[in-house]
Amino acid sequence: MTDLTAFAAPSPDSLPAFMRALERQRSATTRVEWRALTKTSPIIKGWRFFLSLDPFTRWGLVKPRGYAGDATLLDFAYGHPSVQSHVEAAGPLGRLIYAETFAAQSSHSARDRIALLRDEVAVMAQQGSFSAMSLAAGHARELEGLPADIASRLSSFVALDIDPMSLQTAADSAGPVPFTPVRRNVVKDALDDLLPADLVYSLGLFDYLTDEIADTVLHKMLSITRPGGKCIVANLAHDAANLGYCEAIMDWWMITRSADDMLAMGQRAAAQGPRAFVPSVKQHGCFHYLELADSDH
Ligand SMILES: C[S@@+](CC[C@H](N)C(=O)[O-])C[C@H]1O[C@@H](n2cnc3c(N)ncnc32)[C@H](O)[C@@H]1O
Structure with a gap:
């Protein structure tokens, strides 16, 4: 019963x-x-x-x-x-x-996730020209509708994704932003041939990665973050809404993490360098956001 x-x-x-x-x-x-x-x-x-x-x-x-x-x-x-x-x-x-x-609530939080990223881009744009890179970029909807003055500050945007269809659509989302699609498996492939970016982020990927793989990918992300730059990673929280619906009805299973898990992941990555990154975590809706900022910033 x-x-x-x-x-x-x-x-x-x-x-x-x-x-x-x-x-x-x-x-x-x-x-x-x-x-x-x-x-x-x-x-x-x-x-x-x-x-x-x-x-x-x-x-x-x-x-x-x-x-x-x-x-x-x-x-x-x-x-x-x-x-x-x-x-x-x-x-x-x-x-x-x-x-x-x-x-x-889960859909609401997904919408908020790209809105938060857009806000981050806007904040960085206030400080001048900068470059960004998204791992598992998907359709990069966060680039859509960026105000022209903010889009013009993005000197380059590199979208990494394993799925060529995602990259094709992401190119349309980018509009006037200088856009480079890179087909890459960010888990298995090396990324050290890529030019480092000021903002390196990943939304909707870590929810599928075990701790060991998440550590590897985060370390790669820090390695391609420019001095003074930052990394952002989102992950579903344990108490995220609608997980029962995703799993039971949509057969969509993801890995949730606590704020402490996220912080520990950030600390492990920061300990490996390449520079003195400071990790912090905030929760918004269904997601935790781990930020690693270069402390020389
Ligand atoms: C849930 S979507 C997230 C898209 C986007 N970041 C967003 O938040 O809307 C996941 C994307 O990750 C890509 N992906 C999954 N595993 C990947 C991997 N190992 N390397 C690169 N891309 C991957 C998929 O192709 C898909 O486009």
Whole structure:
């Protein structure tokens, strides 16, 4: 008997309560029990079928690019015009469900994540011309709509991504910003051939990396950060909203971290150099943001 038994018949009206029940169920069970429940529960399977009317949920579940958490999935969370045709084709019920998944706290926090990055770019632009690099850049939507005076301060923007389709779309997002796409697996490939940048960041990547791999990638990031520059890494917090929905309904599993985990990751990377970086962590919505600033700044 689970808390979900009251939700045997999927309907739009009971969706908000079902979403809350999923989160309660997730926190009341061990990881192993929860994984098993998401695979076997006929109630969850029934809802998954019903919720696939929503193009956002369906994209997450079907994984058209062959892997979880691609850049188009994020475009649904952003409400980006590029996914509008899917939303229009979804019919009234699909659009009703999308209204819920778009309004969910997790989608809200994803929108805030690119807004925060845009703010960071604006702050750096106040100090003069600077260069930036994004690891696992996806569609680089944070570059869209940058005011002309800020965009003109970006001397170069390097987008690193393993997926050529992401890089192609990111070039459009860049608009007037001098843009260099680099197809690279940032986990496996060396990055030391790249020109260092003032701002090196990664949004939506570390949520898939184990600690050991995260350490390796962060170390590479510091190695390509210019003196006086900074690195920023976002990661889902343990208490992030809607993880039950992502996992059980969209089959989208990510690695969460605490503020202490993030700080420890930053300290380990800083200890390896190449310069005296100072780590700090802040939480905004579903995400922790680790910042490593060169203390000579
Ligand atoms: C969740 S999207 C995030 C996109 C963007 N940063 C954002 O926040 O909207 C993840 C992106 O990471 C890319 N990616 C995943 N693993 C990667 C790897 N090992 N090296 C480079 N890119 C990777 C995917 O191709 C995808 O475009």
